[in-house]
Amino acid sequence: MRNKNIILTLFIISFAIKCAFGVIDFLRHGTEGWMDAWAYIYFAKNLISQGLMLPNESLLPENALGLPPGYSFTILPLIYIFGDNYIPVIIFNAAIVSFVPVLIFLIVSEFTEKRFALIAASWSIIYIEYYLYVSEVLKESLLSAVFLFAIYLLLEIYKKGKPGYRHLALLALVTAYLFHIDERYFSFTPLFALVIFMIPGIKFPSKIRNAVVYGLIVVAFMLPWTLRNYYVHGKFVLITERTGSIMDKLTGNKNTDETKKTITEYFKAELSEQQIDSIKNFKPLYDNGNSKPVKHINEGLRYGIVAHKFSYPERVYAEFKEYWRPFRFSPGFVYTGFRFEKPWSAGHNAAELLCFGILIPFFLYGVYSGIRKRNAAVIIISAFIFCHMALHVFALYVRVRYRLPVDALIIIVSSYGLYELLNLIKERNRMKQPQQ
Numbered sequence: 001m002r003n004k005n006i007i008l009t010l011f012i013i014s015f016a017i018k019c020a021f022g023v024i025d026f027l028r029h030g031t032e033g034w035m036d037a038w039a040y041i042y043f044a045k046n047l048i049s050q051g052l053m054l055p056n057e058s059l060l061p062e063n064a065l066g067l068p069p070g071y072s073f074t075i076l077p078l079i080y081i082f083g084d085n086y087i088p089v090i091i092f093n094a095a096i097v098s099f100v101p102v103l104i105f106l107i108v109s110e111f112t113e114k115r116f117a118l119i120a121a122s123w124s125i126i127y128i129e130y131y132l133y134v135s136e137v138l139k140e141s142l143l144s145a146v147f148l149f150a151i152y153l154l155l156e157i158y159k160k161g162k163p164g165y166r167h168l169a170l171l172a173l174v175t176a177y178l179f180h181i182d183e184r185y186f187s188f189t190p191l192f193a194l195v196i197f198m199i200p201g202i203k204f205p206s207k208i209r210n211a212v213v214y215g216l217i218v219v220a221f222m223l224p225w226t227l228r229n230y231y232v233h234g235k236f237v238l239i240t241e242r243t244g245s246i247m248d249k250l251t252g253n254k255n256t257d258e259t260k261k262t263i264t265e266y267f268k269a270e271l272s273e274q275q276i277d278s279i280k281n282f283k284p285l286y287d288n289g290n291s292k293p294v295k296h297i298n299e300g301l302r303y304g305i306v307a308h309k310f311s312y313p314e315r316v317y318a319e320f321k322e323y324w325r326p327f328r329f330s331p332g333f334v335y336t337g338f339r340f341e342k343p344w345s346a347g348h349n350a351a352e353l354l355c356f357g358i359l360i361p362f363f364l365y366g367v368y369s370g371i372r373k374r375n376a377a378v379i380i381i382s383a384f385i386f387c388h389m390a391l392h393v394f395a396l397y398v399r400v401r402y403r404l405p406v407d408a409l410i411i412i413v414s415s416y417g418l419y420e421l422l423n424l425i426k427e428r429n430r431m432k433q434p435q436q
Contacts, residue, residue, distance in 0.1 A: 003109070006118070007102050014098035014125045022090040022134035029135075031086075037137040039064040041086075043072040044079040053228050066241040069225060070181030071139035086137055093134045097141035100408050101125050103148045107155060107412055111377050112419040120415035127411070128351045129404050140404050143181050147405040150174045151384060154195055155377050161201050168196070168214045176221035183239040184391065189218065191387055195380055296333075296340040303331045303342075310337035322398040323389050326357025335397045352400075356407070359414040366417025378416050381409050 031037070043064045047054055052073075057065060078088045101121040108117035124130065133140035153171045157163045171192070179186040197211040222239070229237035237243065297307045310318060310333075318334045328344040344352070370378025388406045392398045 006114075007105065010101045010105060010121050010125070011098050014101050015095055017125065018098060018131060018134050019091055019094035021131050022094050023087060025135040026087060026090055034136060036063065039067055040072050040075070040137050040139065041079065043067050043069070044076050047072060047076055048080055053231070055232060057232065068180055068183045068240045070177060070179075071142055073180075074142060075137065089137050090135055093138075093141040096145045097130055097134065099145045100130065100148055103145075103152050104408055104412055107152055107377070107381075108415050110155070110159070111375055112416055116415050116419045119418070120411050123415075124408060124411055126355070127407065128355045129400070129407060133401070133404075139181055140401060143178075144405045144408060146174065146178045146181060147185065148408045150178055150192075151381065151409065154192060155380065158195060158199050158376065158380065161199055162206075163196070163199070163210055165213065168210060169217050172214055172217035173221055176218050179218075179222065179239060180225060183243055184396065186239065187391055188384065188387065189215065191383060195383075293338040296338055299340045299342070300331070300333060305331060305333065305340075307333050307340070308337050310335075316393055319393040319398045320389075322400075323393055323403060324360065325400070326352050326360065339397075356410075359410055362414040362417035362421070363410050364417070365421055366413040366415070369417060369420040370413070373420075375416070378413055381413055385409050385413070 039061065042061050043054075046060055046064075047069075050056060050059070054069075075089050075092065078092060082088045101124045104124050105117045105121035108120045130141075130144070150171065153167075153174060157167050157171060160167075175185075175189070175192055179189075193211040193215055196214050197207045199207070199210070202210070225239065226236070229239075233241070238246075300307050315336060318332075318337075322334055327349045328341065329349065331340065331342050333340055366378060367382045369375070370382060385406050388403075392402055396402075
């Protein structure tokens with residue numbers, strides 16, 4: 001079967017299954033349990049009512065404040081045409097995330113046999129995490145596809161060498177779009193530029209030029225929303241107000257808007273001595289309905305677990321485990337020590353173990369083999385995985401949902417690990433055979 005036919009087949013199968021799942025799930029449950037989804041919907045509706053500059057953010061609900069604009073802009077035509085009928089958005093989510101197996105196949109085909117590329121692509125089709133966010137108005141499906149597409153373009157540029165301005169501009173456009181979907185990915189700009197700089201067979205001045213050109217084109221594509229932010233906020237804001245505290249420090253701006261809290265602030269619980277004594281004596285704290293730390297602390301007490309503020313090493317250790325967690329059999333506190341996580345159900349544990357947990361040994365061997373054999377593509381992909389992990393473990397916080405965009409990269413490296421492991425076994429079996 002030719003690659004074009006394989007690609008089409010992978011997309012159709014993935015789209016058909018995910019679309020059916022998403023629509024059926026939505027028809028069964030509707031908007032029940034939606035939280036963050038409403039933020040993107042109201043953001044899009046305000047873009048329609050106020051105009052694309054969105055001059056008055058005070059009209060947004062609290063959970064929509066500080067959202068990056070990328071996903072809401074993308075679904076804007078669907079919200080405008082279909083209003084409160086969200087099935088077209090669900091179909092869009094199913095379609096866009098169905099490019100993930102296609103991109104996985106194309107990437108893995110470059111450094112393994114076609115059958116291993118098919119295994120990796122097929123694995124992503126049945127990968128349970130890619131179904132969880134299709135039936136809601138959430139950015140995860142779009143983010144996963146765009147991030148993987150950016151990595152694919154970067155690998156193609158690296159492989160071909162001597163990138164032209166057209167290739168750099170396309171990569172810059174996709175990465176700038178990625179940053180507007182989720183501002184956290186802006187932190188990968190130096191890594192994208194470094195890979196461009198490290199392209200072999202190019203003279204040093206050209207390396208510098210390529211990296212700088214890429215960076216300047218990214219800045220150019222980000223300029224419209226940056227100017228809009230300056231117009232609305234009266235200061236330099238990088239993509240979203242959630243970067244406000246960092247940018248204010250960098251720019252020396254002391255007029256930080258303290259009313260826009262991030263989830264980080266919610267879980268930095270400052271407790272009174274009376275509250276601490278109550279916790280030590282396993283007495284639940286008074287909950288006025290607005291305190292997330294209190295709700296989590298009381299939930300822990302119901303399981304007989306006392307919360308305490310984590311030291312930084314404790315926090316890093318807890319978040320590292322969260323990032324690579326393939327199961328959760330017992331409850332516990334994570335992040336700063338005040339966010340409680342219940343045990344997963346038997347079905348949830350089984351799904352995570354079979355879809356993600358089983359990949360970990362192959363992933364580790366893939367990273368080892370990639371470094372040992374100096375496989376540039378595997379090393380580049382692994383660098384993005386570990387940088388993503390470091391960002392969330394050391395600087396932000398971890399949820400399984402936040403790891404989803406790099407899960408495709410983990411599948412790719414795992415397929416390479418399987419490929420190399422089978423080759424190693426074949427080679428050892430061949431050496432054991434008696435010489436004729």
